[in-house]
Amino acid sequence: MKSRIRPHRDVVTLLREALRLTAFVSPDVLVMPSTDLVQSSVAPGLLSDLQLLAESEVLFLVGSTMDVDQLLEGKRAHLTDTSFEGLLEYPASRRRLRALHPVLQARNIDTTADVKSRWSLDVEGLAGGTAADGALASFPVRELHNAYHSIPAATSPSAYERALHAVPDRLGSHAFLWRVVEDLRIFDLELTPQARRRIELALGWNWAMGYLTEYRTTMVGRLPRIGIVDCGVRSTHPELIVDLVEYRRALKMIGLLDAFGHLSLEDVIALRDDPSVILLRDGLLRNVHDHLSRPSPDRTRQLQHLVGFYAEACDAARGGGSPRAVMESVARLAVEHGTRSTAVRPTPRPAPENDPATVLIVLALAEETAVVLECAKETLGPLTVLEDVRTGQVSYEVRWQTGRGQLLRMLFTMVGKGQEQAAATSAGMLADFPPRIVANVGIAGALSPDLKPGDVLLADQVVSYLDNARAESDGGGGFRLRIAGMGVRPDEYLTHRAHQLPFVAEEELAQARTRLARRFPGDPTVSPARPLVVGPLACGPVVGADQAFTAWLQEHKRDLTAIDMESSGIAAATATSGMLKRVRFVALRGISDAADADKSDLERRTGGSIRRVAVAAAFEMLIVLLNSLPREAFR
Structure with a gap:
C-alpha cells in the first residue's frame, strides 16, 4: 500500500475509514493479530481508534501469549537479521501492546508452526497433487x-520441491514470511517478481485460513481505494469475504453513504446496539452487499423495490439532523417498510452448473463428530454452525471445491446411536437439506480377519441382521433366533469408484496417509498399506464384543466383514428420500477393534486413540473418494 499511496498519512486515513466501516458492518467482534499492532508502520496512527473499539468490546487482540514481554521477545527472534528488524521498535511496540493488553488473548495454535505445517503439506501436494483431469488440489498448491x-x-521440479521443503527447518525460529526467507538467503533458487508474488500468496492464504478456522469468522477482502487484500481466500471461500467496496455501494443505494461518511467512530459503536440499525445492517444492507459482490442472474428484478425505498431514504436524509440521527431515521424507515424481510431474498431458480452440490456426512457418536470436525477444519476450511430452531438439531457446514472443479456444500450432523435414532434424524436432515450424496462415516468392529485396526471398510451391502428374524423353539423349552436380515445396497457407482481409487487417486491416497501420520505421529494403527476394503457391513442394536456372537452372525452370512449400529437406518432413510430423485449413499467405517472380548482392553491400551485413528481414516477416505469423482456424479 505504501508504494502505491503517498503520502503516508493518506494510508492511515484510508485504513481508519475502513476500520470504521468494518466495525459498522460486522455483527461480530473484530479479531486483530498482535503482529499487525507490533510491526505495522501505520499502527501508531490507528492506535486511538483501536483503543476505543477495544474499550467498547468491539475488538480483541490475539497473539502467541498474553505476556507482553514474552510476546515481544518472540517477535524479535522472528525478525532478527532481516529487513523487518527495524520495524520492531521495542519501547513503542510495548506501549501499543500495553494499551490493548486488556483485550489480548492467546491463540490456541502457534501461528508460525501452523503455517509451517500447512506449507509442508502444500509442498507434498505439489509433488503429487493433480487430479485425474489435471486440476491442482488447492489454492496454495496452484500458486506454488x-x-x-x-x-x-x-x-527441475524435484529440485524446486527440495528447495521448498527445506525452508521450514532452515528458518528455525524466524517468522514464516517469504521476505524473511529471502533476507536469510535460505532458498537456493532465483525468483522473478511474479514467482515471489505467487509464493507470498500461498503463504498468505495459509496464514489467513489459520485465523478463519480458529475463530470461525470472516475477513475483509477489499478496501476502498486500496484494493484486494484477501490473500486468495476469495477464490476458495468467497462466503468468508466481506467486501468493503461493495458495502459502500450498498450504503449509497439506500441513501446512507453521505451520512455514514460523517459519522464518528463513537457514533458507529453506539449504532451497533440500536435494534433498528441492527435490522437494517443484518437484513437489507447485507443482502445488497451479497448481491453486489456475488451477482445473481435475477439481481435486477430482486432490487427493483430499492428504487422507491432509495427516494424515501433520501427524503429522510434531507430532513436534517446529525449524521447519526439520519442513520437512525433511515433504519426505522427500512423496518417500517418491511425491507429487511422482503428486500432482495433470492427466488428459487434452476441450479446453474456452478451451484454447490450438497454432501451430507452423518455421524453417530460425539467422539466421532469431534474427530471429523477437527479433520474437516484442517483439510477443508472453517466451519459454519447451523442450528434448527424447530428441533434444536445442530449441523456444521463448509464449502469445498474438489480437485475436478465441483463445488460442494459439506454438511456434518450427529444423529445419535442406534438404527432408529439414526434413521429418524437422517430423514429430517434429508428433507431440510436435500443432498446429492449421503455419507455415513464412523467406526466399526471387524468380523473378518482380513480387516485390522486402522483399515477402512466401504460397505457394498448394509445388512440389518435382526430385521425379519424369527423366534423358533430350540426343542428344550427355550427359543432361538433364526436370522433373515434385510440388506440395502449403497450406490453402485461409488462402490465401483472406491475399487478404482488405487489407480485413479494414488497420489491423493498417499497425501491422506501423510495427513493421518501427522495427526497421529508414531501411532502404529495408522495403516500404511491397503487403504480400503470393500465388503458387506452388518448393522444392528447389539455391541459386538464376543467371538461367539461373531460366529453366530457369520453362520447367517459368512462374508460379513464388519459390524456397526447405525448404517442401515441411515441407508433406509436415504433410500426412501431418493425414490423420485436419486440420492447416492455410501458408508465408510474405520476399523477400531475385532468385535471380540479384547475390544475394551484394546481401547484402554491405546488410550482411545485407536477409535480416533479409525474415524479419521474413514473421513480421509471419503475426501479422497469425493475428490476423485467427475462432476457428473453429483447431478
Whole structure:
C-alpha cells in the first residue's frame, strides 16, 4: 500500500475509514493479530481508534501469549537479521501492546508452526497433487505450481520441491514470511517478481485460513481505494469475504453513504446496539452487499423495490439532523417498510452448473463428530454452525471445491446411536437439506480377519441382521433366533469408484496417509498399506464384543466383514428420500477393534486413540473418494 499511496498519512486515513466501516458492518467482534499492532508502520496512527473499539468490546487482540514481554521477545527472534528488524521498535511496540493488553488473548495454535505445517503439506501436494483431469488440489498448491513456471532458469521440479521443503527447518525460529526467507538467503533458487508474488500468496492464504478456522469468522477482502487484500481466500471461500467496496455501494443505494461518511467512530459503536440499525445492517444492507459482490442472474428484478425505498431514504436524509440521527431515521424507515424481510431474498431458480452440490456426512457418536470436525477444519476450511430452531438439531457446514472443479456444500450432523435414532434424524436432515450424496462415516468392529485396526471398510451391502428374524423353539423349552436380515445396497457407482481409487487417486491416497501420520505421529494403527476394503457391513442394536456372537452372525452370512449400529437406518432413510430423485449413499467405517472380548482392553491400551485413528481414516477416505469423482456424479 505504501508504494502505491503517498503520502503516508493518506494510508492511515484510508485504513481508519475502513476500520470504521468494518466495525459498522460486522455483527461480530473484530479479531486483530498482535503482529499487525507490533510491526505495522501505520499502527501508531490507528492506535486511538483501536483503543476505543477495544474499550467498547468491539475488538480483541490475539497473539502467541498474553505476556507482553514474552510476546515481544518472540517477535524479535522472528525478525532478527532481516529487513523487518527495524520495524520492531521495542519501547513503542510495548506501549501499543500495553494499551490493548486488556483485550489480548492467546491463540490456541502457534501461528508460525501452523503455517509451517500447512506449507509442508502444500509442498507434498505439489509433488503429487493433480487430479485425474489435471486440476491442482488447492489454492496454495496452484500458486506454488505457477511460481515454478515463472522461474527463469531451467530448474527441475524435484529440485524446486527440495528447495521448498527445506525452508521450514532452515528458518528455525524466524517468522514464516517469504521476505524473511529471502533476507536469510535460505532458498537456493532465483525468483522473478511474479514467482515471489505467487509464493507470498500461498503463504498468505495459509496464514489467513489459520485465523478463519480458529475463530470461525470472516475477513475483509477489499478496501476502498486500496484494493484486494484477501490473500486468495476469495477464490476458495468467497462466503468468508466481506467486501468493503461493495458495502459502500450498498450504503449509497439506500441513501446512507453521505451520512455514514460523517459519522464518528463513537457514533458507529453506539449504532451497533440500536435494534433498528441492527435490522437494517443484518437484513437489507447485507443482502445488497451479497448481491453486489456475488451477482445473481435475477439481481435486477430482486432490487427493483430499492428504487422507491432509495427516494424515501433520501427524503429522510434531507430532513436534517446529525449524521447519526439520519442513520437512525433511515433504519426505522427500512423496518417500517418491511425491507429487511422482503428486500432482495433470492427466488428459487434452476441450479446453474456452478451451484454447490450438497454432501451430507452423518455421524453417530460425539467422539466421532469431534474427530471429523477437527479433520474437516484442517483439510477443508472453517466451519459454519447451523442450528434448527424447530428441533434444536445442530449441523456444521463448509464449502469445498474438489480437485475436478465441483463445488460442494459439506454438511456434518450427529444423529445419535442406534438404527432408529439414526434413521429418524437422517430423514429430517434429508428433507431440510436435500443432498446429492449421503455419507455415513464412523467406526466399526471387524468380523473378518482380513480387516485390522486402522483399515477402512466401504460397505457394498448394509445388512440389518435382526430385521425379519424369527423366534423358533430350540426343542428344550427355550427359543432361538433364526436370522433373515434385510440388506440395502449403497450406490453402485461409488462402490465401483472406491475399487478404482488405487489407480485413479494414488497420489491423493498417499497425501491422506501423510495427513493421518501427522495427526497421529508414531501411532502404529495408522495403516500404511491397503487403504480400503470393500465388503458387506452388518448393522444392528447389539455391541459386538464376543467371538461367539461373531460366529453366530457369520453362520447367517459368512462374508460379513464388519459390524456397526447405525448404517442401515441411515441407508433406509436415504433410500426412501431418493425414490423420485436419486440420492447416492455410501458408508465408510474405520476399523477400531475385532468385535471380540479384547475390544475394551484394546481401547484402554491405546488410550482411545485407536477409535480416533479409525474415524479419521474413514473421513480421509471419503475426501479422497469425493475428490476423485467427475462432476457428473453429483447431478
